[in-house]
Amino acid sequence: MRKLAAFGLFLLWALAQEVVVYPGFAEVKEPVRLPPSAWVYLAGEKLAKIVPGSLRLLGVEEEERLFQGTAVLFRYRGEGKAWLRYLYTGLTGEVFYTLEEGRLTAWARLRLEGEALEAQRLVLLLGEVNLLPAKALPEAALRAFGEVPENPFGLFRYELPPRKLLPGTTEIPFQRALVAPTRLLRYQGPFRTEARIPLERGYRFQAPFPLAPSASEVVEEGLFLGQGRLPATLEGSTAELWLGQDLRARLERTFRLLTQSEQEATYLVETRLENPYPYPVTLLLAESFPKPFRLDFPGATPLPEGYRLELPLKPKEAKTLAYRLTLPR
Numbered sequence: 022m023r024k025l026a027a028f029g030l031f032l033l034w035a036l037a038q039e040v041v042v043y044p045g046f047a048e049v050k051e052p053v054r055l056p057p058s059a060w061v062y063l064a065g066e067k068l069a070k071i072v073p074g075s076l077r078l079l080g081v082e083e084e085e086r087l088f089q090g091t092a093v094l095f096r097y098r099g100e101g102k103a104w105l106r107y108l109y110t111g112l113t114g115e116v117f118y119t120l121e122e123g124r125l126t127a128w129a130r131l132r133l134e135g136e137a138l139e140a141q142r143l144v145l146l147l148g149e150v151n152l153l154p155a156k157a158l159p160e161a162a163l164r165a166f167g168e169v170p171e172n173p174f175g176l177f178r179y180e181l182p183p184r185k186l187l188p189g190t191t192e193i194p195f196q197r198a199l200v201a202p203t204r205l206l207r208y209q210g211p212f213r214t215e216a217r218i219p220l221e222r223g224y225r226f227q228a229p230f231p232l233a234p235s236a237s238e239v240v241e242e243g244l245f246l247g248q249g250r251l252p253a254t255l256e257g258s259t260a261e262l263w264l265g266q267d268l269r270a271r272l273e274r275t276f277r278l279l280t281q282s283e284q285e286a287t288y289l290v291e292t293r294l295e296n297p298y299p300y301p302v303t304l305l306l307a308e309s310f311p312k313p314f315r316l317d318f319p320g321a322t323p324l325p326e327g328y329r330l331e332l333p334l335k336p337k338e339a340k341t342l343a344y345r346l347t348l349p350r
Contacts, residue, residue, distance in 0.1 A: 037141035039104075040186070042114035042131060043150050046072065049112070049138065050104045055081060057100040062093040067111065067135050072152065075108035108152070111135045112186070114145045116179070118237035118251060120202070120262070125229060127196040129181055138186040147233040148176035177233035177253070198229035204298070205261070206270050207305035212327070212346075214276040218292075222246070222267035225303070228254040237262055269297045279345070287347045294332075295339035304332040311348060318344035 039050040053060070055078070064071065068091045077083065078095055080103030087094040111134040119126045129145050181195050205223040224239065232254040239246045239262070247264035254260040273293040280287045296302050309327040310316070321328040321344070334340060 038139050039142040040112070040138055040140040041144045041146055042112060042129075043146050043152075044115055045113055046108050046110045046152060047112035047114070048106070049109050050079070050106045053078075053103050053105050055097070055100050055103050058098075059094065059096050062095065062105060063091070064093060065091050065136075067109070068093070070109055070111035070135065072108035072110065075106075077106050079104040079106050112138070114147075116145065116147060116177075116233050116235050118232070118235065119240070120200075120224065120237055121240040122242075123199055123202060125198050125200050125226070126194050127179070127230070127232075129179065129193045129195055131186060131191045131193070133186050133188050133191070135188065137188065140186055141183050143181040143183055143186075145179040145181055146176050147179075147235075150176070177231050179233075196230050200226040200229060202226040204300060204302045205263075205305060206267060206294070206302050207263075207307075208272060209305070209307035210309070212308045212310050214274065216274060218272040218274060220267045220270045220272060220294075220304075221263050221265060222270075223249070223261055223263040225259060225261050228256050228258055228260045231256050232260055239264060270294065270302075281350065283350070285347055285349050287345055289343065290346055291341055291343045293339065293341040294334065296334040296337055299336045301336060302334050304330075304334060306330045306332070306342075310346065313349060315347040316344060317346075318342075 037052055041048040060078075062076075068088075076086070076093065078097060080101075081097040081099035083095065083097045085094075085096040087096075112131065114129060114131045117128050117130060119128070131145075179195060181193060184193075202224040203226065205225055206220045207223065208218055208220055232251050234253040235251060236248055237251045238248050249262045249264045251260055251262050271294075275289075275291045277289055278286060279289050292306075294304055306321075307324075307327065307329045309324075312326075314327075316323065316328060318328055318330075321330040328344075330342070332340065332342070
């Protein structure tokens with residue numbers, strides 16, 4: 022019975038791989054039981070996707086590695102339990118999100134080429150982890166690494182459930198939370214005098230867990246509303262997600278001259294928005310003007326380049342904003 026128990030522990034040790042997945046590669050640690058002095062690793066086709074210089078034995082003192090075809094001969098001091106560690110471009114990972122009826126779900130997407138991996142510990146790390154180009158690295162892996170969205174917060178670390186990773190693409194939901202998104206409409210850009218100005222549609226909510234920068238899909242009342250990109254956001258901070266042009270809401274603008282002189286002219290600008298939806302929205306406005314300018318806009322936050330304003334609207338409510346703008350002629 023003791024022999025069976027010991028054999029079972031040996032099998033668990035043999036299967037308990039640790040896998041840390043990055044955007045363009047993975048760090049894999051495979052447990053091994055080494056004989057004294059020397060051991061041959063039969064890597065097979067996997068060797069072509071191992072980053073040169075990253076293959077090593079942990080737990081013994083290495084003396085030499087000899088690569089012969091797809092096999093590697095290790096010579097070392099020591100024996101017994103150790104780890105075979107390598108960086109592997111055959112496994113890559115990313116995260117994406119779904120926001121459906123106020124429920125935010127974080128998904129991990131893992132792509133594996135080659136043989137299956139039995140990950141007793143599985144971690145997804147997203148952020149800037151440099152991997153130098155090498156002739157042995159597939160161009161696709163380097164391209165994937167280079168397309169990681171900008172992240173000002175360093176590494177995002179996600180612990181995933183242990184699992185057997187099979188060749189192909191695996192998508193795993195690993196975090197879920199209810200959020201209370203505020204629906205947004207915005208215009209930000211240069212001052213415009215058109216009678217109708219299009220608006221962007223978006224959402225704002227507090228991040229229930231750290232959000233790595235990535236794509237998000239939004240579904241509301243059973244309808245797909247679009248995809249946007251969530252920026253890197255720390256837990257508890259405000260996240261904003263923008264889906265592109267809104268199909269119904271528009272700003273209505275009038276622009277008329279009040280006074281003028283040889284040097285400047287003053288205009289009255291009126292901007293009206295009617296909320297077309299049966300739920301509240303928040304309007305975000307940020308306009309920039311040619312310099313020099315003077316602006317008389319009560320309630321707005323003045324900026325060196327223009328102004329910023331945030332305005333809540335109830336369902337079907339309409340509001341008109343007015344300000345005086347003085348520009349050089």
